[in-house]
Amino acid sequence: MKRTYIGEIAPGQHRISGFVENFRNKKSMAFIVLRDVTGKMQVTVIKEEHPEMLEMLDQLTPHSVVTFEGEVVASEYVKLGGIEMYPTSMKIESIADALPIKDDSDIDVRMDYRWIDLRRERNHLMIALQTTLTAAMREFLLERNFVEIHTPKLIAAASESGSDVFEVKYFEGNAYLAQSPQFYKQMAMASGLERIFETGPVFRAEKSYTNKHATEFSGFDLEFSYIDSFEDVMKIEEELLTYAITKVKAAHGEKLKELFGMELEIPSLPFPRMKLADVYAELEARYGYKVPDELKGDLTTEAERMTKQLCRDMFGHEFLFVTDYAKEERAFYHMRDEQGIPQGYDLIWRGVEITTGAQREHRYDVLKAQAEEKGLAEDVKFYLEFFKYGCPPHGGFGLGIDRLTMLFLDIPIKEVQFLFRGPNRLTP
Numbered sequence: 001m002k003r004t005y006i007g008e009i010a011p012g013q014h015r016i017s018g019f020v021e022n023f024r025n026k027k028s029m030a031f032i033v034l035r036d037v038t039g040k041m042q043v044t045v046i047k048e049e050h051p052e053m054l055e056m057l058d059q060l061t062p063h064s065v066v067t068f069e070g071e072v073v074a075s076e077y078v079k080l081g082g083i084e085m086y087p088t089s090m091k092i093e094s095i096a097d098a099l100p101i102k103d104d105s106d107i108d109v110r111m112d113y114r115w116i117d118l119r120r121e122r123n124h125l126m127i128a129l130q131t132t133l134t135a136a137m138r139e140f141l142l143e144r145n146f147v148e149i150h151t152p153k154l155i156a157a158a159s160e161s162g163s164d165v166f167e168v169k170y171f172e173g174n175a176y177l178a179q180s181p182q183f184y185k186q187m188a189m190a191s192g193l194e195r196i197f198e199t200g201p202v203f204r205a206e207k208s209y210t211n212k213h214a215t216e217f218s219g220f221d222l223e224f225s226y227i228d229s230f231e232d233v234m235k236i237e238e239e240l241l242t243y244a245i246t247k248v249k250a251a252h253g254e255k256l257k258e259l260f261g262m263e264l265e266i267p268s269l270p271f272p273r274m275k276l277a278d279v280y281a282e283l284e285a286r287y288g289y290k291v292p293d294e295l296k297g298d299l300t301t302e303a304e305r306m307t308k309q310l311c312r313d314m315f316g317h318e319f320l321f322v323t324d325y326a327k328e329e330r331a332f333y334h335m336r337d338e339q340g341i342p343q344g345y346d347l348i349w350r351g352v353e354i355t356t357g358a359q360r361e362h363r364y365d366v367l368k369a370q371a372e373e374k375g376l377a378e379d380v381k382f383y384l385e386f387f388k389y390g391c392p393p394h395g396g397f398g399l400g401i402d403r404l405t406m407l408f409l410d411i412p413i414k415e416v417q418f419l420f421r422g423p424n425r426l427t428p
Contacts, residue, residue, distance in 0.1 A: 001013070001014070001015040001069055002015065003015050003016065003017055003067075004016060005036060005037070005038040005039075006018065006034070006035070006036050006038050006039040006040065006041045007036075007038025007039040008038065009041065009072055009081075009083065010072070010083075011072050011073055011074055011083060012071070012072060013069075013070070013071060013072075014069070014070070014072050014085065015067065015068070015069045016034060016036070016041060016043075016067070016068055016069075016085065017034075017036065017065070017066070017067040017068075017093070018034045018035050018036035018065070018066070019034070019035050019036075019063050019064070019065055019119065020032055020033070020034060020035075020060060020061070020062055020063060020064045020065075020066060020096075021033045021034070021035040021040060021062070021063075022062070023060055023061075023062060025057055025058070025060070027047075028046070028047055028048065029044060029045060029046055029047060030044075030045040030047065030053075030057050031043070031044055031045075032044075032045070032060070032066070033080065034066065034068070037124060039080075039081070040080050041072075041080055041081065041083070041084065041085060042078050042080050042084040042085070043068050043070075043084065043085045043086075043087055044084050044085070044086055045057065045086075045087060045090070046086070050087070050088075050090075053087075053090045056090055056092050057090075059092065059095060060092070060095075061095060061096050061097075061098070062096065062099070063096035063099060063116075063119070064092060064093075064094060064095050064096045065092075065093040065094040065096075066090065066091065066092055066093060067090070067091045067093055068085060068087040068089070068090055068091075069087060069088055069089045070085050070086050070087035070088045070089070071085065071086050071088070072084070072085045073085075073086065099113075099116060100113055100116070101113045101116055101117060103120060107412070107414055107415065111414060111420060111425065112427075112428070113428075114418075114419055114420075114428055115428065118418070121259060122259050122260065123415075125252060125255050125256070125259055125260075126405060126409060126415075126416055127418070128251075128252060129248060129251075129252050129256070129405060129408060129409075130401060130405050130416075132247055132248050132251045132252065133244055133247075133248055133401065133404060133405070133408075134199060134220065134401060135247075136243060136244040136246075136247035136248065137197075137220055137240055137243075137244050137399075138197070138199070139247075140239075140240050140243045140244065141195075141197050141222060141240070144195070144236075145194075145195055146195040146196060146197050146222065146224070147193060147195065147196055147197075148196070148197055148198065148199075149184075149185075149188055149193070149196050149197075149198050150198060150200060151178070151181040151184035151185070151198060151200070152178065152184070153177055153178045153200065153201060153203070154168070154170065154175045154176075154177065154178075155175060155176050155177075155178050156175060156176075156382070157176065157379060157380070157382060158176050158379065164179060164204055164205045164206050165177060165178075165179050165203070165205055166203050166205045166215075177203035178202070178203060179202060179203055179204050179205075180202060180219070180221075180398065181198050181200065181202075181219070181221050181398075182221075182331075182333070182398075183380075183383045183386075185198070185221055185222075185223040185396060186223060186333070186360055186383075186386060186391075186394065187383075187386045188223060189223055189224075189225050189360075189362070189391060189392060189394040190386040190387065190389070190390070190391040194224060194225040194226070194392070195222075195223075195224040195225070196222065196223055196224070197220070197221060197222040197223075198219075198220075198221050198222075199218065199219070199220050199221075199401070200218070200219060201216055201217070201218060201219070202216070202217055202218070202219040202398075202400075203215065203216050204216075204217075206423075207423045208422075208423070209422070209423065209424075211406075211412040211413060211414075212352060212403060212406060212412075212413050213413065213422070214402060214413055214414075214417060214420060214421055214422055215421045215422055215423060216421040217400050217401070217402045217403070217413075217417065217421075218400070218401040218402055218417075219398050219399070219400060219401070220398065220399045220400075220401055221396065221397070221398040221399075222236075222396050222397065222398075223360075223394055223395070223396030224236070224394060224395070224396060225392040225393065225394040226392050226393060226394070227359060227393055227394060227395050228393075229343065229359060230323075230335075230343045230344055230345060230357065230358055230359040230395055232359075232395065233345075233357045233358065233359065233395040233396060233397060234271070234273070234321050234345060234347075234357065235270070237347060237355060237357060237397055238267070238269055238270055238271045238319070238321075239269065241267070241319070242266065242267050242269060245264060245266055245267065246266055248264065248408065249264040249266060256408070256409070260409050260410065260411075262408065262409060262410060264408070265318055267317065267318060267319050268317065271317065271319040271320065271321055271347075272311060272314070272315040272317050272319070272320050272321065273320075273321040273322075273323060273345075274320060274321070274322055274323070275322075275323055275324040276296070276297075276298075276299060276322055276323065276324050276325055277296065277324065279299070279303065279307065279310070279322055280296055280303065282310055282314065283303060283306055283307075283310060286310065286313065287306060287309070287310075289302070289303065289306060291303065296326075297325060297326025297328055297329050298325060298326065298329040299322060299325075299346060299353070304348060304351060304352065304353055305351045305352075306351065307320050307322070307348045307351055308348075308350050308351030309351075311348070318349060318350055319347065319348070319349050320347070320348045321345045321346075321347055321348075322345060322346045322347075322348060323344070323345045324341050324342075325341075325342055325344070325346075326342075327340050327341070327342050330342040330344060330358070331358075332361075332367075332370040332371045332373065332374045332376060332380075333358075333360050333361055333367060333370070333371075334358040334359070334360065334361065335358065335359045335360060335361040335362075335395075336361070336370075342358065343358060343359040344356065344357055344358025344359065345357055345358070347397075349404075349407055350407050352403065352406075352407055354399060354400065354403055354404060354407070355397045355398065355399055356397065356398070357395065357396065357397030357398075358395055358396075358397075359393070359394070359395040360394055360395055360396070362387060362391045362392065362393050362394060363387070364384065364387040364388050364391075367384060367387055368384055371384065402416050402417050
């Protein structure tokens with residue numbers, strides 16, 4: 001008999017398999033709650049009818065893996081879907097030892113046994129949400145003539161700034177783990193591909209111990225050509241995120257509210273936009289928050305956090321584009337206007353930065369001068385070559401799938417990654 005997922009079962013003969021979530025072994029009957037990736041079902045064994053199952057029932061432990069075959073019937077007394085199974089056969093696939101963790105164990109202890117921690121319903125929902133989110137963003141872009149590429153993660157030179165990268169042995173020499181696909185995304189623009197995106201691992205050698213940083217995470221990046229300004233980049237990002245959030249809410253909204261207490265809000269378009277100087281002016285006027293003038297070229301961590309309330313108070317919105325950063329605080333490849341202002345932005349969601357996006361500088365001479373200004377011309381010599389033979393105007397951005405999931409669920413980044421990597425964790 002072919003296995004049936006619990007979530008798809010109707011009355012009739014079925015075969016089901018899964019983990020034992022709950023088990024009551026009574027004198028004349030045994031009640032097992034079996035769980036698979038789609039749901040839970042009660043299995044009721046009448047012992048006098050199945051003496052061949054008695055020994056197996058005595059061996060059974062929580063989280064053991066079992067297969068049952070039998071009749072599924074409707075029952076008004078069963079809370080789990082109003083149906084239960086009366087099995088005619090039972091097979092123990094695996095006996096589980098006593099678990100070393102509980103749901104309320106310390107997070108670092110749970111990380112030590114992540115494969116067990118991932119069995120929780122909350123974590124199954126988290127993985128399903130990430131799947132829906134990524135699929136929705138991919139679907140949105142494919143419908144707009146984007147193509148998916150896969151850039152190398154082993155590179156010959158330290159990318160972007162030359163710092164915060166992992167160096168690895170590469171045969172007789174050294175290589176680095178890419179901290180971004182940025183340079184290769186732009187190479188794709190010089191290749192004439194025009195509209196590309198990528199989902200892949202990103203590596204950051206940062207000794208950060210916050211709830212939103214990881215040394216390896218999953219990035220979702222895109223780049224596209226023939227833009228008129230970075231406003232085009234902001235427009236496609238707000239539309240992309242609105243589309244994806246709508247899909248996530250439709251698929252998981254009820255479960256998100258049940259398991260995490262999170263009510264998903266579909267954002268209105270367009271997202272609000274503010275210049276960085278105006279953000280600081282409003283934070284001071286409304287909440288008395290002041291920063292020294294020398295720090296006003298970038299958004300401080302505290303100011304970033306406070307934009308959550310500011311955005312709600314000013315716009316009734318959860319998202320905020322912040323523009324007009326100081327050129328000293330932006331990457332050399334960001335285009336600048338006549339006043340030297342970088343043509344880019346940060347996107348803040350619920351007081352957390354989720355994107356740095358921009359129109360890129362595509363003119364070779366200007367780009368080379370900006371790299372020299374930051375002392376990087378030699379480090380990025382291979383990258384500058386992309387622009388010597390013609391390149392269209394272009395722009396793009398990158399999103400962290402893990403950070404987005406963290407904000408969907410309001411839990412630390414450690415808990416939203418399949419396996420977290422940080423300065424103090426390389427296992428399991």
